[in-house]
Amino acid sequence: MTPSRTAFAAILAKDLRAELRTLQSLPAMALFAVSSYVIFRFGLNHSHLSGALASGVLWVTLLFAAVLGINRLFVAEREEGGFDAIRLAPIDRSVLFTAKVAALIIYLALLELIAVPIFALFFLNSAASLPPLIIVLVLADIGLAATGTLISSMAVNSRARDLLVPLVLLPLVIPLMIAATAATEPLMLLGGVSYHRFGTWLMVLGLYDLIFALLGYAVFDFLLED
């Protein structure tokens, strides 16, 4: 058997190289997020947002932008025979799951590197909430990537892939979004950053990550079967 770390690095490097060359996912995700913030900025007619509203605008936009990337995560494997190549190789098939989760986390981190500063510029009075927000973003990205990879691998063989991913994914990430928005809300209060129940919601995010990462790892081999 090929060591899992070798296969993981090969698949991840292949995905990142292909994305760098084709720019099929990231620019679309970033453009969607930035456009949405512009629409919110003028649609809500508020120059500043705080609390639950700020948190909601941030996370709803990031979630829908992520769906664009999740939709395309396995397209190359499906259309160019990558699934068969993985199934023929002497590797643990779950490595494909972990490599795709890692690729999606990188896409989400890059998306947030662009979108979150623009969000702060449009809606926040100060940047004080951004450092603690990084912890929330990291934990939410892990959960979103694990769930998104699982759903994307299930939907990719369907002709209704573009419809199926949001239909199945969005209900599954409701707990993740509740925890992420609840953890973010006190960071964006008008009176300044608060850490009220911040730790509790981080633990909920961590638990969600653990459950879906383990679930994806456990069932992915089965999903690759004919």
Place this chain on the structure above:
Amino acid sequence: MSPDQEPAIRLVGLRRVYGDRAALAGIDLEVARGESLVVLGPNGAGKTTLLRILATLLRPTGGEVELLGCKLPGEAWKLRGKIGYLGHEPLLYRDLSGRENLRFHAKLHGIKGERAEARIEELLEAVKMSHRGDERTYEYSAGMRQRLAICRCVLHEPELLLLDEPDSNLDIPGREIAKTLIGRGGGHTRVVVTHDPDRHLPEADKVLTLGIDEGTVSA
């Protein structure tokens, strides 16, 4: 029976059903190690289904399948890396170059470093594609993609070659080149699915003809 004496392929009553239709309805067959089996039959007779079952890409519905001493589907994991599969799809990423594709597959098969580079150059040289190896494969013609797919198929020096129309899209020089890599005599067991019996029957030790009437088989 020692591993060398075991048949490379042993099928007993192999069946594969899609819904109500039997694509393969009870095939019995033995192929010894190093032999070449040519599979003939009209479109829809189940040739590709048979090949995908042998490649461990498809589960049989019934019957027994034993490959290189491993029973399918339970021991399929033991066979990974021992099979070279050339199907309808080249299994190449269009946004990677020829060399990058082969490096990717080499890593998946645990071939690393200088050994991988030497093997990749040897194969690209063999299929006369060294000078085009750094171009992305979407720039290749169908014949060039097939040449690269042949490199991908034999990169890890498999014991069993499963070849579905290996000459498709190849010109005459390309066919001769392919023969050196996937032809008879390389020490591997071969299963060749073809619509061109004139070309492949002379290399066959056994012939399996699949019929379209409920999987009629003659061997």
